[in-house]
Amino acid sequence: MTYHGGCQCGAVAFEADGEITQLVECNCSICKPKGYLLWFVPEADFRLTTDESALSEYRFNTHKIAHQFCSTCGVSTFGHGPGMYAVNARTLKDFDVKSVPIQAFDGASR
Template identity: 40%
Template sequence: MSESKTYLGGCHCGSVRFEATLAPGKAMACNCSICSRVAALRAFTPATSFKLLSGEDALTDYQFGKKHLHHLFCKVCGIHSFAKGTGPDGVEMRSINIRCLDGVDPLSFEVTHLDGKSR
């Protein structure tokens, strides 16, 4: 198993900044109605491995469907840099859009496909 890595990331305008510890090199492309529009590549991590550094007041919460997830986006630049939700085991999770991580080449990640559309 490869070691976890701590990344810095955020939205486009710089209002939203966060730190997230992720298993490196793995992301998921989800085909649900929002992920396909946003083109997010997601990496999931427990909320305890995520720290919002700035931008709490710039985040807008968007929910739809069963409202399991909070699709947060920056109200200034519109970028969805992460989402909040609860895993099947009740653990509070964060879904990081790896395209929003500093200095990360998303194409270097191994991408698996998640069939969020049928959930």
């Protein structure tokens, strides 16, 4: 199915295809304070439906992952790494993050 998501103000919106069977809660220095619940989507199954210019990005450590967020309202919608998107499932419309198992990932120790 196709999931729709976006930020609070509407400047950032996206669609992603797939089935959400679990989410990942990572305890690294960026995921933990942001409260990310991650759903990994192959790049080909992800579409940004608003203008790229609405996004700001933050990179740290190896700089491989762009942690993208809305420049206007600040909501963190997804990260973009090589070949995949890490969607913050909390920003999906009509999806209850408590409806699937949540897997802990020890990103802090990596």
